[in-house]
Amino acid sequence: MDTSAENAIRVMTLEAFADTFVPGEKRSPDDVAIAGAAEGPGAVVAGAIELLELPATGVAAGLDDIVSTLNDHASDYAAEHDIALDDAVPPFVGLDYQQRSALMRVLTAPDHPEKEFWVLTAMFCFMAFDTGAHMDTITAMENGHPGLTMMGFAKPDADGLWRFPDYSYGRQLARSHPGTTPNGDPA
């Protein structure tokens, strides 16, 4: 297999993996990596693969193993469940969203021997979406980073710093515990 074909398998598999955790809409009608299980962009478009590929994460060097192991699991899963896989795409990509999701529930279950490995990799997929940790946060905000934007993460002030001058209801909203000491501690 040539390098570009191997790379295509790697990217599609990782994209399908990331899309399982924070799903998104297909980028085009023929998008097979993204299953299209949710509206709006998900972890893939938010930068999950860019983040996973950063050496700083500590998982980049192991991504080939992740891809091959995941596809092995997907083949086994398909065989167990009489699912006919499309040979044109990697086995995990050949599963539909419900099947991908069911497989990941098995692999991340508390008693699965590979749980830590899958949870760690999934965590970076979440981080790509909810922090954009692969890039400067102000740049991410300026570029309309899909995760931070969808979450409603506030924009910084013009100097690049966050401040919230509107921050308080400004009034007492509950009684203090009657046993509170004079200096404000629990008794």
Place this chain on the structure above:
Amino acid sequence: MTSAERTDILVIGSGFGGAITAYHLAAGGAKVVILERGPWVPSDEFDQGFELGTSSTRIFDFVAGDGMSILGGNCVGGGSVVYFATMPRAPRFAFERQGSIGRRMWPSVINRDALEPWYDRVAEALPLSPQTWDQVPYPGGLWAAACNHAGRTANLPNVAIDTALCTNCNWMMAGCKFDAKRSLLLNYLPAAVAHGAEIRPLHEVQKITKVDDFYRVHYNVMDEVDYRETTSGGSIDAKIVIVAAGAGATPVILQRSEPELGKMPHGVGRYFSGNGERLNTAVIDEDRAREVLGLSRPNGKAYAANQIGRGPTVVCWDHLDGSLPEHSRFALEQLYFPPGLGTILAQAPGVDGPGWFGPEKKEMLRHWESWLTIFILSEDNNEGVFGPPPPTGNAVRISQQMLGRGALSYEPTKETLRGWAEADAEIKNILERDGLAKVRPWTNDLVGAYTVHPLSSCRIGDDPATSALDHRHELRNHPGIFVTDGSAVPGALTVNPALTIAALAERAIPGIVAAAQERGINVKYGAPAPDGARSAARAVTPLLPSLVAR
């Protein structure tokens, strides 16, 4: 043998346990060197941002264990730089706890009354300030209103924050750019340096050995960017060693030292407590918040303010009742948990089975502005045990910064689980009342339970079988080694523990000074607060003889 570098007192770690001891001992005349594993980051280098390599990962450590993961500081100033500066005193009953050992866990000479003068010293030193209702950020206000609606009370704990300087930006876990948070970088540490203490950042202590009358402390120097790499190493000899590397690291250093230093007390690396911590995330129904609680903001929204504030500001202390059975006592504290490491653990309400990923979780993220996170601080059962130490440090580092895999294992007992279930139910009772919110606890299935307040892994006590330290914080059978960080606290406190850790460190100083004097070190006790204030220092003077007695 080449002559090693020497100092009077070597301090491992620069959080509360290290900074407070270093200050007093340096001010008293001793030569003090502090070795700190993390970098020394001044406040103008603190970043507001999530990018890997910014201060949010440089100064912060997440160590995954088997059943328990620990979040903690990794920088000069330790936990004080990354924490939320919430500083309540521990309730009276916390000192009377027995846990599973069938006797009082705390030394007989320490109870709330005995610790009050030491709490006062820290309160004067940092200093602490009360909060006022007109300055409570929206998430705290919402939690207070929900508690009130359910017939509960809600309190504003004291904080080590100058609220006049605070911008309520909620970036305080990456360090406070505005110096509003009164971390140790603003009080004890500069005062220690002014008295001649030397702080060496990026020096990770590996083990302690003994050479003649000195302890030899061995360290690696860490690469300033990639903490998986070391650039050099060395050792320093000292007559007294203060171990204050944090409850996730102190026992590991001592375990690694055992082959050469001699047998460690049974309590080293056992009885770890996660302070009974657990999180729930609610998604607030904005319409119901307006209708039920009568809340509104100038921008017309009822809440939608998850991002706004300064960590936890409002807490329900209704279950801090000493007449309740142990493990049924807990605080419920509103908290901000920034995006990143924790988001994966929040579970979408209303989903059967695991709700931590998938379309429903994404939908939950769409309402992130309306999240309200509630932090349970309860009584666990000191279940944590540290396995064999990793080759270096307290974890096998996975990422260049922040993320590692440690040797802690933690299997919650039924008592701990019962406390969590009761606290979960109470949160649900308060927040789901009248359709105000949907709430669900974070999953423990992925990285185990989760603590930001690791405790008790090398604790004080009267019983040598269940405590590693005597009441003076000296390591049993290893005279001259003292432990003054969170690992010395005997058990979960049901409140944020930093003030208690700091008060215990203050209380330990007279005993350490006496031990130093016995070894010929020219040091005296009696320094004022770092800014020169003396009223709390005067108040502890009559207590000193009792703190020196073994």
